[in-house]
Amino acid sequence: MKLLIATRNKGKRHEFESLLAPVGEIEFHDLRDWPHPVSEVDEDGVTFEHNAAKKALEVSLESGVSTLADDSGLCVDALDGAPGVFSARYAGLPGNDENNNAKLVRELSDVPEAERTARYVAVLTLCLVPGELQSRALSNLGATLGDLPELNYATFSEDQPTRHGDRLVFCRRAACEGRIILEPRGDGGFGYDPYFLIPQWNLTLAEVPLDTKNEISHRAKATREVVALLRS
Numbered sequence: 001m002k003l004l005i006a007t008r009n010k011g012k013r014h015e016f017e018s019l020l021a022p023v024g025e026i027e028f029h030d031l032r033d034w035p036h037p038v039s040e041v042d043e044d045g046v047t048f049e050h051n052a053a054k055k056a057l058e059v060s061l062e063s064g065v066s067t068l069a070d071d072s073g074l075c076v077d078a079l080d081g082a083p084g085v086f087s088a089r090y091a092g093l094p095g096n097d098e099n100n101n102a103k104l105v106r107e108l109s110d111v112p113e114a115e116r117t118a119r120y121v122a123v124l125t126l127c128l129v130p131g132e133l134q135s136r137a138l139s140n141l142g143a144t145l146g147d148l149p150e151l152n153y154a155t156f157s158e159d160q161p162t163r164h165g166d167r168l169v170f171c172r173r174a175a176c177e178g179r180i181i182l183e184p185r186g187d188g189g190f191g192y193d194p195y196f197l198i199p200q201w202n203l204t205l206a207e208v209p210l211d212t213k214n215e216i217s218h219r220a221k222a223t224r225e226v227v228a229l230l231r232s
Contacts, residue, residue: 001132005030006041006059006069011190012219016068019214019223023230031059038062048073048085049171050153052125057151057164060127066134068226072122072219074192076104076180078111087192097191104195105182116180120196120205122218124226125171127164133230134168140229141170170229174221178205189213 003026005016013030020026031038041058045051048071056069073087083090083104091099108116128134138145141161151162151169161170176198184194186206193205198216205213214220 001025002027002029002065003133004034004059004063004065004067006038006055006067008032009190012070015210015214015217015219016223018210019220020068020227020230022227024232029065034063036063043071043085045071045153046085048121048123048173049125049156049158051085052123052171053127053151053153053156053169056125056127057167057169060129060167064129066126066128066131068124068126070122070124070219070222072120074104074118074196075121076108076116076118078115078117079107082107101184101192101195104180104192108180109182113179113181118178118180118196120176120178120192120218121173122175122222123158123171123173124219124222125169126226126230128168130166136232137168137170137229140231172222172225174218174225176205176216176218176221 005013005028007013008031017028038059039062041055043051045054051071052069056067059069060067073084075081075084088095091103128137143161145163145168148161148163151164158171158173179197179199180195181197185204186194189206196205
C-alpha cells in the first residue's frame with residue numbers, strides 16, 4: 001500500500017512515518033523521493049481544512065496514489081490567531097523558520113508572558129484512491145463512497161467525509177495548547193517548536209523526546225485518529 005506524504009520537510013515525514021506505523025505495511029514516500037515531479041500547490045485557502053484538502057487532492061490526482069497532506073500552524077491569542085494559516089510564511093516567502101520565529105518574538109516582545117497563550121493546530125487530510133486503505137477507511141467510517149457528498153473546500157470539515165470522483169477525502173483536526181517564550185530552548189523539532197512551551201512540564205516542544213512529542217503534539221493527536229480509521 002503506497003502512501004505519498006505531501007511534504008518536502010524531512011522532519012515532518014519522519015514524524016508521520018513513526019505515527020502511522022500501527023496501520024501496517026505502508027510504503028511511504030514524500031515529494032522529495034517521489035519518482036516524478038509534483039507541482040507545487042497554491043495553498044490559498046483561509047482555513048487549515050481548505051489548504052489540507054486542496055493539497056491532498058491535487059497531489060493525489062497528479063501522482064495517482066493515495067496522499068496524506070496536512071496544514072498546520074501556530075495560533076497566538078494575543079495576535080488574534082496569527083500567524084495561523086500563514087505560519088510557514090509568516091515573515092514572507094520563501095518560508096524560513098529563523099525569520100518566522102524572529103518576527104513572532106518581535107510581535108510579542110511587549111506582551112506579558114501570561115498573555116502569550118497559543119496553540120498548535122493541525123488538520124490532516126487523506127485522499128485515498130480505490131484499494132485497501134480506502135476500503136478500510138470507508139468500513140470504519142460506516143459509509144459507502146457513493147453516498148458521500150462531493151468535496152467542497154468551503155465547507156470541508158472533519159464532521160463530513162467527502163468524495164472526488166473515485167477518491168475518498170476526509171480530515172481530522174487536533175490542537176496542542178501552550179505558551180510562547182521569547183528565548184529559544186531545545187534543538188529538536190522544527191518550525192516554532194523551540195519557542196512553544198508546554199507549561200505543565202516547563203519544556204518546549206524542541207526539548208521533549210520524539211516519543212513524548214508523538215503523544216502530545218497537535219499532529220500526533222490528529223494522526224492517531226487517522227490511524228484508527230486506516231486499521232483493518
